[in-house]
Amino acid sequence: MITEEELDNLIICKKCHTLHKRVPLPPNKKAFCSKCDILLYQNNPNIIDKTLALVISAAISLFVAFKFTIVTIDIQGLEQSLTLYALFMVILEQHQYIVGIMFIFLIFIFPITIIFSMLILLILMKLKKGAYLTHRLLILLAHIRPWSMVDIFFISLLVAMVKLFDYAYIELGVSFVALIFTLILDIIITKNISFYELWDLHTKIYGHIDE
Ligand SMILES: [Zn+2]
Numbered sequence: 001m002i003t004e005e006e007l008d009n010l011i012i013c014k015k016c017h018t019l020h021k022r023v024p025l026p027p028n029k030k031a032f033c034s035k036c037d038i039l040l041y042q043n044n045p046n047i048i049d050k051t052l053a054l055v056i057s058a059a060i061s062l063f064v065a066f067k068f069t070i071v072t073i074d075i076q077g078l079e080q081s082l083t084l085y086a087l088f089m090v091i092l093e094q095h096q097y098i099v100g101i102m103f104i105f106l107i108f109i110f111p112i113t114i115i116f117s118m119l120i121l122l123i124l125m126k127l128k129k130g131a132y133l134t135h136r137l138l139i140l141l142a143h144i145r146p147w148s149m150v151d152i153f154f155i156s157l158l159v160a161m162v163k164l165f166d167y168a169y170i171e172l173g174v175s176f177v178a179l180i181f182t183l184i185l186d187i188i189i190t191k192n193i194s195f196y197e198l199w200d201l202h203t204k205i206y207g208h209i210d211e
Helices: 004-008 047-067 083-092 095-128 129-149 150-164 175-191 194-206
Strands: 011-014 019-021 029-032 039-043 069-075 078-083 169-172
Touching: 004 011, 019 150, 019 175, 039 194, 047 083, 047 095, 047 175, 047 194, 069 083, 069 175, 083 095, 095 129, 095 150, 095 194, 129 194
Parallel strands: none
Antiparallel strands: 011 019, 029 039, 069 078, 069 169
């Protein structure tokens, strides 16, 4: 049998499920999977501050994406600038309900929930406050994270626009650029800190929390 302490010293690669032994790392070094080269863990003393900066940038970029024009369409000489929200209303008007549901989850609910959960989580961890709330936020992120699939998010947006504006002239707006920027930031955040590390940090800051 393996003791709990021995188990704590093992780490499984979330991608290929290869088991690795944890070794203490010097500051600013990273450990990667020996098989698929994915980040396993790292010793980064400023990881919370760095990730927080990235998450704040993602929040600002998401705000820009919601606030400004995603697309300008020209239907029979009539130019119309649409925000994401207006685009969503057009989708509903066209009775594209499945696209509408995908749209609301992938473009509004998941990104907002993920970014703001991360934001609250990191601020509280930085302040070393809210042991229970941060624990709940980590559980929420564990559930919702697999759904923030960048490719689906983007494809659904493009499909929605192509479907809606079949023969219309389309010009992409500031919001579209901001969305791409949010997605890039999301990829950087995911590469920067693994979910395992967030749990690990949580345990380091607050100790073990019983359910
Ligand atoms: Zn691996």
